[in-house]
Amino acid sequence: MALALGAGPFGPQRAGTFNFDTSVLQPHTLYFEVSPKRVRAELGGETVVDSRRVMILHETGHLPVYYFPHEDARMDLLQPTEHTTHCPFKGDAAYWTVRAGDKVAENAVWGYPTPIESAPPIAGYLAFYADRMDAWYEEDERTIGHPHDPYHRVDVLQSSRHVRVTLDGTVLAESNRPKMLFETSLPPRYYLPFEDVRSDALSLSETKTTCPYKGIASYWSVAVDGRTVEDAVWGYPEPLPEATTIAGHFCFYDDKVQVEVDGER
Numbered sequence: 001m002a003l004a005l006g007a008g009p010f011g012p013q014r015a016g017t018f019n020f021d022t023s024v025l026q027p028h029t030l031y032f033e034v035s036p037k038r039v040r041a042e043l044g045g046e047t048v049v050d051s052r053r054v055m056i057l058h059e060t061g062h063l064p065v066y067y068f069p070h071e072d073a074r075m076d077l078l079q080p081t082e083h084t085t086h087c088p089f090k091g092d093a094a095y096w097t098v099r100a101g102d103k104v105a106e107n108a109v110w111g112y113p114t115p116i117e118s119a120p121p122i123a124g125y126l127a128f129y130a131d132r133m134d135a136w137y138e139e140d141e142r143t144i145g146h147p148h149d150p151y152h153r154v155d156v157l158q159s160s161r162h163v164r165v166t167l168d169g170t171v172l173a174e175s176n177r178p179k180m181l182f183e184t185s186l187p188p189r190y191y192l193p194f195e196d197v198r199s200d201a202l203s204l205s206e207t208k209t210t211c212p213y214k215g216i217a218s219y220w221s222v223a224v225d226g227r228t229v230e231d232a233v234w235g236y237p238e239p240l241p242e243a244t245t246i247a248g249h250f251c252f253y254d255d256k257v258q259v260e261v262d263g264e265r
Contacts, residue, residue, distance in 0.1 A: 002058075002064070002149040002151040002152040002184050002185055003031065003058045003064075003149065003151045004029070004031075004058045004059055004060045004061065004062060004064070005061065005062070005063065005185060006185035006186055007185040007186075008151070008184065008185040010025065010029050010031070010058070010060050011060065011061070011185060012060065012061055015185070025060075026060075026089075027060060027061075028059055028060050028061070028088075028089040029059070029060045030057065030058070030059050030060075030089060030090070030119065030120050031057070031058040031059075031120075032055055032056070032057050032058075032067075032120030032121065032122065033055065033056055033058070034053075034054075034055060034056075035054040035055065035056050035066070035150070037054060037138045037139060038050070038051065038052045038054075038138070038139050039051055039054045039066055039068075039136070039137070039138055039147075040136070040137050041128055041133040041135065041136050041137075042100075042133060042134050042135045042136075042137075043077075043098055043100040043101070043103050043105060043132075043133050043134050044100035044101025044102055044103030044134065045100070045101040046074065046077060046100035046101050047074065048073065048074050048077055048078075048098055048100055048128075048133065049068050049072055049073040049074065049126070049128065050072060051068045051069060051072035051073075052072075053068075053069050053072060054066050054067070054068060055067040055068075055122075055125060056147065056149075056150070057120065057122065057127075058149075059089070063146045063147075063149075064146070064147050064148075064149045065127050065147065066127065066128070066147045067122060067125035067126065067127050068125060068126050068127070068128075069124060069125060069126075070111075070124055070125070070126060073109075073126050074100075077098055077099055077100045078096040078097070078098055078109055078126075079096060079097045079098075079099060080094065080095075080096055081095050081096060081097050081106075081107055083095040083107045085110070087112075089116075089118075089119065090112050090115050090116065090119045090122065091112045091114060091115040091116040091119060092112070092113075092114070093110045093111065093112055094110065094111055094112075094113055095107040095109065095110050096108070096109040096110070096111075096126070097109075098132075098133075103134070105129075105132040105133070108128060108129050108132035108133070109126050109127065109128050109129075110126070110127055111124075111125055111126045111127065112125075130145070130146055130147065143212060144210050144212055144215070144216070145210045145211060145212035146212055147212075148212055148213070149184075151184065152183075152184045152185075152213060153182075153183070153184050154181065154182070154183050154184075154213045154214065154242045154243055155181070155182045155183075156179050156180070156181050156182075156191075156243055156245050156246055157179070157180050157182070158177070158179060158180075158245075159177075159178050159179070159180045159190075160176055160177065161176075161178060161180070161190070161261055161262055162174075162175075162176050162261070162262050162263070163175050163176075163178045163190045163192060163259065163260070163261055164259075164260045165192070165197075165252045165257055165258065165259050165260075166257065166258045166260075167222055167224045167227070167229065167232075167257045167258065168224060168225065168227065170201075170224045170225065171198070172197065172198050172201055172222060172224070172252070172257060173192050173196055173197040173198060173250070173252065174196060175192045175193060175196035175197075177193060177196070178190040178191060178192050178193075178249075179191040179192075179245055179246050179249055181243065181246060181251075183213070189251050190251065190252075190259070190261065191235070191246045191249035191250065191251045192249055192250050192251070192252075193248065193249055194248050194249065194250065197250050201222055201223060201224055202220040202221070202222060202223075202233060202250075203220060203221050203223060204218065204219075204220055205219045205220060205221050205230065205231055207219040207231050209234075211236075213240065213242050213243065214236050214239050214240055214242065214243040214246070215236045215238060215239045215240040215243070216236070216238070217234045217235065217236055218234065218235060218236075218237055219231040219233065219234045220232070220233040220234070220235075220250070221233075222256075222257065229256050229257065231253075231256075232252060232253050232256040232257050233250050233251065233252050233253070234250070234251055234253075235248075235249060235250045235251060
């Protein structure tokens, strides 16, 4: 999604065209930029990093990553380890374990003390595995999932397109009032009102996923004539502000069931 994933301009399946020879774009094109946000992370009741000088690293095929100046991290809570990794596009990474309160996050922080010459100026910065901290904040708003990409957008629009969902010929849903969700670099999704879905064919599963832009998704399996398709449907019971209007709506995977829009698959 956004710059470096999916159909984004530097993504592996870019949807548009440039006015130059794209062979100059390397498989791991890197773009390092300033973020205007204050960003902080907590672990074990301690603020581990708090910065108004955050950088974002975009890398082809990867999610964006926040990089923080060493001076803005609680280095007294970070313990260097012997763990190292090598990236042919950035260099050799050093790692730190975080010990804060009663929590320990092994090798949760990395940095490139001497990056290779062709890498962006990432020396003197630290990056954190987002899922190894207890909480993240952008300004004073708590966030979930990976860092927000400044080039990512979610638009939810009311539509009158006719959407019909079937499985082996059995109608699961039919609606002329879908919410169409357009998300940067991703295909449009059709969210159908609860009333237009055969809820008796759905059973709630234990699967949950996290989207930094939409919230925490719940999943349902579909059962028709003795056949069950696992996690074929999802929805956001309590979506984030960017997607509040999809509450009470279901979306179907078009590779697990048959979805027709205005009569076309």
